[in-house]
Amino acid sequence: MEKALRELIIGGARSGKSALAEQRAAASGLEVVYVATAQSRDGEMARRIAHHRERRPAHWGLREEPLELAALLAREASPQRCLLVDCLTLWLSNLLFAGEAARQAEAGEAVHCPLLQGQTQALVELLPALPGRIILVSNEVGWGIVPMHPVSRLFGDEQGRLNQRVGAACEQVTLVAAGLPLSLKSPGGSAA
Numbered sequence: 001m002e003k004a005l006r007e008l009i010i011g012g013a014r015s016g017k018s019a020l021a022e023q024r025a026a027a028s029g030l031e032v033v034y035v036a037t038a039q040s041r042d043g044e045m046a047r048r049i050a051h052h053r054e055r056r057p058a059h060w061g062l063r064e065e066p067l068e069l070a071a072l073l074a075r076e077a078s079p080q081r082c083l084l085v086d087c088l089t090l091w092l093s094n095l096l097f098a099g100e101a102a103r104q105a106e107a108g109e110a111v112h113c114p115l116l117q118g119q120t121q122a123l124v125e126l127l128p129a130l131p132g133r134i135i136l137v138s139n140e141v142g143w144g145i146v147p148m149h150p151v152s153r154l155f156g157d158e159q160g161r162l163n164q165r166v167g168a169a170c171e172q173v174t175l176v177a178a179g180l181p182l183s184l185k186s187p188g189g190s191a192a
Contacts, residue, residue: 009137010137011175017139025084031081033060035063035069035076037064039066080132081132087136092158096113138166142160
């Protein structure tokens with residue numbers, strides 16, 4: 001039986017992070033279940049979802065969960081399974097808009113979002129206890145300019161915090177740029 005391993009794969013848009021995650025899931029030798037967090041709210045997102053679906057092997061399982069990710073992972077994780085979560089960025093966006101955070105930021109109010117805080121805390125606390133292989137994909141959004149719009153600033157801040165917390169809870173963290181993986185943290189080692 002393979003030892004449990006949690007990995008965070010981060011990178012910019014179209015960096016190759018999802019393709020790397022899919023390669024690692026396929027190479028795990030375990031049953032793969034793809035956990036999709038995207039919601040098809042417009043034609044462009046529907047095309048993105050279709051592209052990801054076409055790229056995946058037909059025998060992989062699929063679970064869709066836009067909000068309660070920790071609960072789904074707790075139900076689905078097993079020593080014989082690799083769960084590939086794509087992606088934490090869309091999940092975070094779903095949480096911001098499902099709760100009050102986006103509206104509060106837009107109105108210039110102090111942001112207090114129990115949904116966002118509760119769901120992200122549940123994920124971070126659960127990760128170290130999950131059996132099997134867990135691969136989480138997330139965007140690294142903090143390398144650009146500070147956005148002018150309050151909701152965009154809130155999103156960038158929360159994405160950075162989420163990536164830090166998930167990265168600390170994972171044994172392996174990989175950054176992907178230009179399709180090339182760079183190990184930031186590996187099992188048995190520490191952060192670079």
